[in-house]
Amino acid sequence: MTELSGWGLFPQIDCRVVRARCEDDVRKAVLAAPLIARGNGRAYGDAALNPGQTLDMTGMDRMLSFKDGMLVAEAGVLLADIIHAFLPRGWFPLVTPGTKMVSLGGAIAADVHGKNHHVDGSFRSCVDWVELMGMDGEVSRVAPGDELFEWTLGGMGLTGVILRAQIRLRPVESSWIVQDSKALTSLTETIDAFEAAMDAPYSVAWIDCTDGPQHGHSILLLGRHARSEDLPADRPKFNLQRRGKIPVPFGMPLLFKGRALQLINSAYWRLKARRAGRALVDWDSYFYPLDGLANWNKLYGRNGFIQFQCVLPRDMAPDGLAKLMAAIAESKQGSVLSVLKRFGPQTSHFSFPMAGYTLAMDFPANERSLALMEQLDKITLAHGGRFYLAKDARMAQAVAKADPRAETFAAMRKETGLAARFASVQSERLGL
Amino acid sequence: MSGPVLILGAASDIARAVARSFGEAGHPIQLAARNAERLEDDARDLATRYGVEVTTHEFDALETDSHAGFVAGLPALPEVAICAVGAMGTQTKSEADPQAAIQIMRANYEGPASVLAHLANAMEARGSGTLVGISSVAGDRGRASNYVYGSAKAGFTAFLSGLRNRLSKQGVHVVTVLPGFVKTAMLEGIETPAPLTAEPEEVGAAILKAVRRKTNVIYTRPVWRAVMAVIRNIPEPVFKKTSI
Ligand SMILES: Cc1cc2nc3c(=O)[nH]c(=O)nc-3n(C[C@H](O)[C@H](O)[C@H](O)COP(=O)(O)OP(=O)(O)OC[C@H]3O[C@@H](n4cnc5c(N)ncnc54)[C@H](O)[C@@H]3O)c2cc1C
Numbered sequence: 001m002t003e004l005s006g007w008g009l010f011p012q013i014d015c016r017v018v019r020a021r022c023e024d025d026v027r028k029a030v031l032a033a034p035l036i037a038r039g040n041g042r043a044y045g046d047a048a049l050n051p052g053q054t055l056d057m058t059g060m061d062r063m064l065s066f067k068d069g070m071l072v073a074e075a076g077v078l079l080a081d082i083i084h085a086f087l088p089r090g091w092f093p094l095v096t097p098g099t100k101m102v103s104l105g106g107a108i109a110a111d112v113h114g115k116n117h118h119v120d121g122s123f124r125s126c127v128d129w130v131e132l133m134g135m136d137g138e139v140s141r142v143a144p145g146d147e148l149f150e151w152t153l154g155g156m157g158l159t160g161v162i163l164r165a166q167i168r169l170r171p172v173e174s175s176w177i178v179q180d181s182k183a184l185t186s187l188t189e190t191i192d193a194f195e196a197a198m199d200a201p202y203s204v205a206w207i208d209c210t211d212g213p214q215h216g217h218s219i220l221l222l223g224r225h226a227r228s229e230d231l232p233a234d235r236p237k238f239n240l241q242r243r244g245k246i247p248v249p250f251g252m253p254l255l256f257k258g259r260a261l262q263l264i265n266s267a268y269w270r271l272k273a274r275r276a277g278r279a280l281v282d283w284d285s286y287f288y289p290l291d292g293l294a295n296w297n298k299l300y301g302r303n304g305f306i307q308f309q310c311v312l313p314r315d316m317a318p319d320g321l322a323k324l325m326a327a328i329a330e331s332k333q334g335s336v337l338s339v340l341k342r343f344g345p346q347t348s349h350f351s352f353p354m355a356g357y358t359l360a361m362d363f364p365a366n367e368r369s370l371a372l373m374e375q376l377d378k379i380t381l382a383h384g385g386r387f388y389l390a391k392d393a394r395m396a397q398a399v400a401k402a403d404p405r406a407e408t409f410a411a412m413r414k415e416t417g418l419a420a421r422f423a424s425v426q427s428e429r430l431g432l
Numbered sequence: 433m434s435g436p437v438l439i440l441g442a443a444s445d446i447a448r449a450v451a452r453s454f455g456e457a458g459h460p461i462q463l464a465a466r467n468a469e470r471l472e473d474d475a476r477d478l479a480t481r482y483g484v485e486v487t488t489h490e491f492d493a494l495e496t497d498s499h500a501g502f503v504a505g506l507p508a509l510p511e512v513a514i515c516a517v518g519a520m521g522t523q524t525k526s527e528a529d530p531q532a533a534i535q536i537m538r539a540n541y542e543g544p545a546s547v548l549a550h551l552a553n554a555m556e557a558r559g560s561g562t563l564v565g566i567s568s569v570a571g572d573r574g575r576a577s578n579y580v581y582g583s584a585k586a587g588f589t590a591f592l593s594g595l596r597n598r599l600s601k602q603g604v605h606v607v608t609v610l611p612g613f614v615k616t617a618m619l620e621g622i623e624t625p626a627p628l629t630a631e632p633e634e635v636g637a638a639i640l641k642a643v644r645r646k647t648n649v650i651y652t653r654p655v656w657r658a659v660m661a662v663i664r665n666i667p668e669p670v671f672k673k674t675s676i
Contacts, residue, residue: 019620022470062473062476062477063476063477063480063481064473064476065480074473085480085482
């Protein structure tokens with residue numbers, strides 16, 4: 001037994017971990033006992049935990065072929081490895097989450113989104129097909145339009161084990177990003193700026209949710225891949241040097257409370273506001289600022305932390321976001337990182353995104369945060385929103401089931417027998 | 433340096449990591465193992481990631497009669513040959529059944545020594561090359577809990593040392609690799625102390641570095657050098673009472 005957790009270190013559960021190196025290993029596991037597949041453990045909560053059998057897929061990480069931007073690879077390969085292999089050849093993932101340390105299988109299962117959801121959609125947009133092992137050990141190849149494909153993208157590993165997939169990468173002329181940053185002083189201004197930037201390839205805002213004087217202040221970052229002519233002559237087009245990692249010790253979180261948190265937030269805003277404007281940023285710091293800190297998840301101490309991420313439909317977003325932010329400010333729980341993004345429409349059956357705004361924050365795992373998050377649940381539901389399973393560690397079943405898609409998903413799993421074979425601590429908790 | 437690199441026993445976790453280290457450095461790779469068809473996906477992986485040429489070859493360490501033909505049949509005599517062949521077995525089985533013990537001895541000593549002997553002669557004739565043998569710290573001193581495996585590794589370590597001694601004047605270098613615990617299938621389900629346990633990737637990187645720098649003996653995770661120095665020097669009367 002191994003004590004396992006997601007990236008948030010909460011909850012921690014003893015699991016029997018089995019490692020797969022080839023298709024036969026997966027088949028053996030699938031036929032042996034109920035299980036959940038696990039990628040690189042970057043989901044925050046309990047989505048990739050099953051005490052009876054957790055199938056570690058990171059040993060299946062082979063890239064099988066590459067032609068004209070089309071990559072066939074095994075599910076355990078990391079986005080970081082894909083970038084390392086193909087960015088120097090002028091290719092970059094079409095969609096990437098805020099860390100490159102996710103597996104291909106994890107990106108598909110959570111149907112992850114990036115800063116470009118409003119133009120490019122979720123990870124699904126780049127997936128041509130997926131090979132999935134079902135409960136009988138048979139492998140089927142599913143493609144967009146197939147029912148099983150549509151449930152698998154966003155299905156959190158609950159439709160079978162993803163073995164391989166073909167994805168399309170995007171051609172890029174350089175590894176640099178032209179970034180335009182704007183300092184804004186209210187939520188309304190921020191939303192207006194997002195709407196005005198709907199054709200910016202990438203957009204994301206960091207927003208102050210504390211109860212300090214700068215509540216609602218934000219830094220909006222717009223970006224696009226730099227073309228050759230955007231680069232100074234002496235700049236190498238492709239810079240792939242891996243950044244060194246700054247280790248983070250346990251126990252720093254004491255710094256991140258109350259007044260200190262307000263100060264950090266406003267200092268950050270002032271610093272960024274002063275530097276607002278155009279800059280050329282390298283791919284790694286632009287897309288993956290947190291990857292530069294090794295194990296930053298330990299910042300919150302051994303009890304871990306919980307992310308809260310919801311999405312609100314476009315028309316309800318201004319009011320809903322204001323209420324969410326007010327509730328957070330009032331609780332004085334704050335959040336070091338509060339991130340706001342604009343989504344385009346939903347695509348797969350059960351994926352998280354919908355046209356509107358998504359807000360993500362983290363809180364230390366404690367009673368007060370849990371109480372606060374229940375309040376945030378209510379506000380989200382009252383505004384027609386829903387929650388991201390890849391970040392969830394604590395939702396009540398009733399909250400999850402308020403999303404009508406959850407019942408349909410659960411019913412499909414029951415009818416087909418999938419529910420009896422593929423299960424996680426999360427799926428049991430939420431009745432999926 | 434970018435000549436072909438042969439990896440013997442290529443299906444193991446360590447071998448896969450070693451192949452990636454050399455593939456990333458731009459070497460064509462020759463993968464050799466039993467049931468070579470299961471190496472296909474690894475071959476495609478190396479070719480896709482690093483754009484290097486990869487071939488796969490049928491090779492059985494225990495069939496020593498086939499080794500001369502195997503070496504002669506390679507598309508090119510490798511610049512570097514790395515032997516990752518080995519089998520841990522279980523000590524209890526080896527104790528109960530000396531025939532089983534012999535299989536472990538053959539897989540860890542006789543087979544590897546045989547194939548490296550053929551490669552050594554060919555490299556000696558050419559006047560250049562590097563041979564890498566992956567042995568084990570278990571060969572540094574026999575312990576009750578795995579002395580059959582350990583004794584074979586001890587034999588292999590001594591063989592590599594002698595080979596290095598003989599070939600150093602002929603332009604051929606020999607690297608002895610002594611891994612401690614490595615997170616591989618071999619150790620699945622066995623708890624090992626984290627500071628002493630290396631990832632296969634660390635071993636891969638260490639071997640690439642040792643080949644380039646012509647190091648003689650490397651312990652992957654350098655603390656093992658100190659750990660084994662202590663273990664080797666415990667006086668026998670004391671050692672026999674321990675259960676390390
Ligand atoms: C710093 C950070 C930033 C992030 N930013 C974003 C972001 O911007 N956008 C976003 O969408 N997400 C984001 N995430 C979440 C992350 O992208 C997802 O949780 C992703 O699923 C993690 O992939 P993984 O390989 O680590 O999967 P795991 O955490 O191991 O598993 C996640 C889910 O995928 C399933 N799964 C994994 N592999 C397989 C397989 N082979 N077959 C079937 N199911 C499988 C698991 O069962 C589980 O349900 C972020 C996470 C971190 C830590």
